[in-house]
Amino acid sequence: MFDLIPDMAAKRAEISPDALAFRDLGTGQDWSFARVNAAADAVAQGLRAAGLTAGDRLAILCLNRAEFFVTLFACQKTGIILCPLNWRQPAPELIDTLTGVAPRALICEAGLAEVGKAVADQMQIDLFDIDTTLAGWIANGDAPALADPVPATRPWYLLFTSGTTGRPKAVIQTARMSWANTVNISQAIGLTPGDSAVCFLPLFHTAGINLYTLPMFLTGGQSSLFPKFEPNQLLDLIRQGQVNQFFGVPAIYQAFSLMPELDSIDWTSIRCACGGAPLPEPLIRLFAQKGAKVLNGFGMTETGPTVFLMDPARAEEKIGSVGRAQMLTDMRLDGVAPGQPGEGEIQLRGPNITPGYFGNDAATRDTFTADGWLRTGDIGRRDADGYVFVIDRMKDMFISGGENVYPAEVERLLNSHPDILEAAVVGQADAKWGEVGAAFVILRPGHSLDPDSLRPWCRDRIAAYKVPVRFSVMDDFPRTAAGKVRKPDLRKILQ
CATH class of the missing domain: 3.40.50.12780 (ANL, N-terminal domain)
Structure with a gap:
């Protein structure tokens, strides 16, 4: 050109x-x-x-x-x-x-x-x-x-x-x-x-x-x-x-x-x-x-x-x-x-x-x-x-029990929850499955949520190997200047 x-x-x-x-x-x-x-x-x-x-x-x-x-x-x-x-x-x-x-x-x-x-x-x-x-x-x-x-x-x-x-x-x-x-x-x-x-x-x-x-x-x-x-x-x-x-x-x-x-x-x-x-x-x-x-x-x-x-x-x-x-x-x-x-x-x-x-x-x-x-x-x-x-x-995909897990797919599901404003999912090491999911969520203003309730809610909608084993509620996520979630910083929280 x-x-x-x-x-x-x-x-x-x-x-x-x-x-x-x-x-x-x-x-x-x-x-x-x-x-x-x-x-x-x-x-x-x-x-x-x-x-x-x-x-x-x-x-x-x-x-x-x-x-x-x-x-x-x-x-x-x-x-x-x-x-x-x-x-x-x-x-x-x-x-x-x-x-x-x-x-x-x-x-x-x-x-x-x-x-x-x-x-x-x-x-x-x-x-x-x-x-x-x-x-x-x-x-x-x-x-x-x-x-x-x-x-x-x-x-x-x-x-x-x-x-x-x-x-x-x-x-x-x-x-x-x-x-x-x-x-x-x-x-x-x-x-x-x-x-x-x-x-x-x-x-x-x-x-x-x-x-x-x-x-x-x-x-x-x-x-x-x-x-x-x-x-x-x-x-x-x-x-x-x-x-x-x-x-x-x-x-x-x-x-x-x-x-x-x-x-x-x-x-x-x-x-x-x-x-x-x-x-x-x-x-x-x-x-x-x-x-x-x-x-x-x-x-x-x-x-x-x-x-x-x-x-x-x-x-x-x-x-x-x-x-x-x-x-x-x-x-x-x-x-x-x-x-x-x-x-x-x-x-x-x-x-x-x-x-x-x-x-x-x-x-x-x-x-x-x-x-x-x-x-x-x-x-x-x-x-x-x-x-x-x-x-x-x-680089965000992880393998759990031999199955590929795409965090974005799980995030899309969590974002559809009536109490959740935004979700981010990362993989974490697991002795049995190799890696499992860890989810971080921001709640909608004025809403409350028991994080433990999200596991059965997800299990009804996606395959078991995709369901995160950990759910954490946060006020906000670490972000880049462009507003993207800094997933490496979320992984550090798990360490």
């Missing part, structure tokens, strides 16, 4: 200069496409003047704000590689994350200055403040960056994996991946220049950047930027009709479901999608009753991320499905004949797939098959109609 890609910010500014790109709800500023491009030109000049050149890595530590995207586009203009950092992490963790990419400088916002300075001092790199240094560059910039077309597969920015199995890996993101993701998601949900979305997921995560903020920019639509997730403010924005495209992870829909303001919103005017994990059936049906068809999807940091998204016509009929692979991604199930029903590891290829991990050739080799397909590590099932269901992570 193309060898060279035009300067994205410059091209968008050429097409629709005066249209609104970003409404920054943290700073109260509006940014037209022309303003974004001019600011990106100025930051590109400033970075070059500071000695950074193509291929250098530039870390950034900030909440969601327009200057993040200004810097992202400045990096595309210069060939500098942006490294967004998790602002929830302390300095020692950030230093460990950055060790493998060796940045030349760090951009930081004032509210995170203490952590930013500690990282910059320890790593002996330059520190630029968004509200002083970058603001000065933007105010004094006086010439276009004159960027050449961008090599489609040149590293543009790096996104770090969660690091649950060791030091986080830096997943390479390219301009080609961004355009392929834009095509995939636009085809699936029908993005237009008249659409408006909201950016509240963190920008050190692929969903924060790419669902849907960067595709919305490239399409010519508008994004409202929240510094971070504020459910009441977000619902107010939706109620005011300022959002017609919405993406959230299951934890977001779960939070909405508990808010009395939910009924005051015209959900029929909003196209809703969900990713990160399948939205439980009770939530799908709850939002459907209110006029919102929430479309389950699937993607990874390594896939740009959009691969699958359910189509609205069969969303309620095929509850649990993530639909079919979108236009610019091929999918196969390992060991299953092409187009046939069956179950196997989901493997992917296409222009939206990462070239690999920055500075980690061994991890790159392990992630791709000999014929070039990305191994997702997810087990999928294709039905007779061609719809794909993600069964579970291969």
